[in-house]
Amino acid sequence: MTTINKEEIQKFSNLADEWWDEKGKFKPLHMFNPIRLEYIVEKTKQHFALDDKKQNFLKNFRILDIGCGGGLISEPMARLGASVKGIDASEKNINVAKIHAKRSNLKIDYKKNSPEELNVKEKFDIILNLEVVEHVDNLELYLKSCSNLLKEGGLMFTATLNR
Helix, strand or coil: CCCCCCHHHHHHHHHHHHHCCCCCCCCCHHHHHHHHHHHHHHHHHHHHHCCCCCCCCCCCEEEECCCCCCCCCHHHHHCCCCEEEEEEEEEEHHHHHHHHHCCCCCCCEEEEECCCHHHCCCEEEEEEECHHHHHHCCCCHHHHHHCCCCCEEEEEEEEEECC
């Protein structure tokens, strides 16, 4: 079984070159990413009782960014010190993300995968599902696969735009 919707993957593959264009098709994501990042950081600080005044305060955290696209959230999380793995079902998205991370001098583990394809022994402190659930097939399998990758006591953030 798979959660990959090939039509959705193709649609985003066709747009892959626009991920980092703040005036392009992904302009809405660029616009609300700062407030979303602030929310994720605040909830993470509260949940794990962290002091964000320390540089790289997410240093000991593993984050999985599912449906990472071009890396718009993976990169800021890596800048905060987290070890980030970004996965996406689109090879073109992964390639764009890898190139941008390299240019930004960030070490992010980008892979073409879906959550059900990952080894469940690999666990993450935080899982990000941002604007993904509306694009997957078999939502039940998707959410179960995500939860199997989350460490006990971890956090999973899910956000979706209303279609």
